[in-house]
Amino acid sequence: MKKFKFSLEKVLEIKEIEEKIIQKKLLEVQRQIYEAEAMIITLTEKIALEREKIIKMSQTTTTSNDIMLHQKYIENLDKNIVLLRESIITLRLNEEAIKKQLIEKSREKKALERLKEIKFEEFRKEYNKEQQLFIDDISIQSHRFKVGVAQ
Numbered sequence: 001m002k003k004f005k006f007s008l009e010k011v012l013e014i015k016e017i018e019e020k021i022i023q024k025k026l027l028e029v030q031r032q033i034y035e036a037e038a039m040i041i042t043l044t045e046k047i048a049l050e051r052e053k054i055i056k057m058s059q060t061t062t063t064s065n066d067i068m069l070h071q072k073y074i075e076n077l078d079k080n081i082v083l084l085r086e087s088i089i090t091l092r093l094n095e096e097a098i099k100k101q102l103i104e105k106s107r108e109k110k111a112l113e114r115l116k117e118i119k120f121e122e123f124r125k126e127y128n129k130e131q132q133l134f135i136d137d138i139s140i141q142s143h144r145f146k147v148g149v150a151q
Contacts, residue, residue: 004120008116015105019106026099029091032091033095043080053070057070
């Protein structure tokens with residue numbers, strides 16, 4: 001039996017590699033989004049702690065400079081949160097673009113896989129047809145031989 005060979009096998013392999021590369025890009029962007037969101041939570045918790053410190057400091061004899069220092073720190077944390085949120089927006093847009101690329105590569109790969117299945121089915125039918133012709137030919141020759149010997 002001759003072996004089935006898909007003429008576009010290398011193209012299919014390249015599509016699979018490209019799909020994996022895009023999947024890795026997507027995972028990286030999703031990781032960055034997760035880290036940025038985690039950092040926002042951390043900074044929000046720090047702000048809450050600093051506000052509690054300011055309340056405690058205002059109840060004791062603390063200079064206004066100390067309180068101002070903590071308020072500046074809170075403002076800085078708020079600015080960092082704003083920057084992280086802007087970064088997340090950009091990352092989410094990038095994530096959507098990568099998802100579209102991944103969908104397109106998956107479609108291309110699936111189309112090639114389907115074509116491979118069709119070509120294999122054609123190959124199998126042709127092989128079965130050849131086998132049947134071979135079997136028929138052997139049957140005919142066997143019959144002729146038996147008829148020839150009987151006469």
